[in-house]
Amino acid sequence: MNLYSDTLGRGEDVVWLHGWAMNGAVWRDVANALANDGCHHLVDLPGHGRSGSEAPLSLDMMVDALDAAFPLPVHVVGWSLGGAVAAAWALRSPDKLRSLTLVAASPCFMQRPDWRSAMPETTLAQFAASLGDDWRGTLKRFISLQAMGDESARAVARRLGEELFEHGEPSLSALAEGLAILRDTDLRERMPLLALPVLLQFGDRDTLTPLPAGTWLAQTLPQAELVVHHGAAHVPFVSHRDAFIAAQRRFFATL
Known part of the structure; x- marks a missing residue:
């Protein structure tokens, strides 16, 4: 499978x-600001943007594609679903990742009896059910949910809406399979095995991956640093861009 990515900057490889x-x-604005801090690869995940997919999406399949596309060790930054993929990649191929940054990402995105810091099962089920009837409207509602509670909610939603179809329209099957990954993924038992430097960037107003999920990760991972962006929801790299970039630059400088 060929993954599409835009590449900019120079230095050590960073996969976003x-x-x-x-x-x-x-990621374009953030990567441009960090262009002197690394060679940044802005990836379209399988089934998204300009990266096609002939097979059903799964966490393992996405990791396979990334592992093949980037044979040398890299730094990885993953947001939300991308964070789950990044964590799974680090668990599968610990020699491939030099560092890991999880942005509003959880080891378990759906609530379980012993895990409340996540989306209710009904929320994911509603999004999955509405895809077939009105997938465009479903994506708009999901964008609104990502921005909800942010002190810059309108600007965040507008920005995500502008970038949503920049690399083409997603396929309906990929959208449904992506939601299934969010529903089924639970990496909690394996997360303590991540023996590499980890930066956690979370917003304290995030309703999709609430801050307690970030706190749990900070307490569970052996080499984790938690940065909390106050007033941010699910997209701190847009709403709190400068603070996000500063934290990322500090983290890269320590490696």
């Missing part, structure tokens, strides 16, 4: 992974 239904364009 977006969230559900989006594409690598969401």
Whole structure:
């Protein structure tokens, strides 16, 4: 499988992974600001943007594609669904990742009896059910949910809406399969095995991956640093761009 990616900057390789239904364009402003801090690969995940997929999406399939596309060790930044893919990649191939940044990403995106810091099962089920009837409207509602509570909610929603189809329209099957990944993924038992430097960037107003999920990760991962962006929801790299970039630059400088 050929993964599409835009590459900019120079230095050590950094792979950036977006969230559900989006594409690598969401990272462009951040990567431009960090162009002197690394060679940045803004990836379209399989089934998203300009990266096609002939097989059903799964966490393992996405990891396979990334592992093949980037044979040398890299730094990885993953947002939301991209964070789950990044964590799974680090668990599968610990020699491939030099560092890991999880942005509003959880080891378990759906609530379980022993895990409340996540989306209710009904929320994911409603999005999955509405895809067939009005997938465009479903994506707009999901964008609104990502921005909800943010002190810059309108600007965040507008920005994500502008970038949503920048690399083409997603396929309906990929959208449904991506939601299934969010529903089924639970990496909690394996997360303590991540023995590499990890930066956690979370917003304290995030309703999709609430801050307690980030706190749990900070307490569970052996080499984790948690940065909390106050007033941010699910997209701190847009709403709190300068603070996000500063935290990322500090983290890269320590490696």
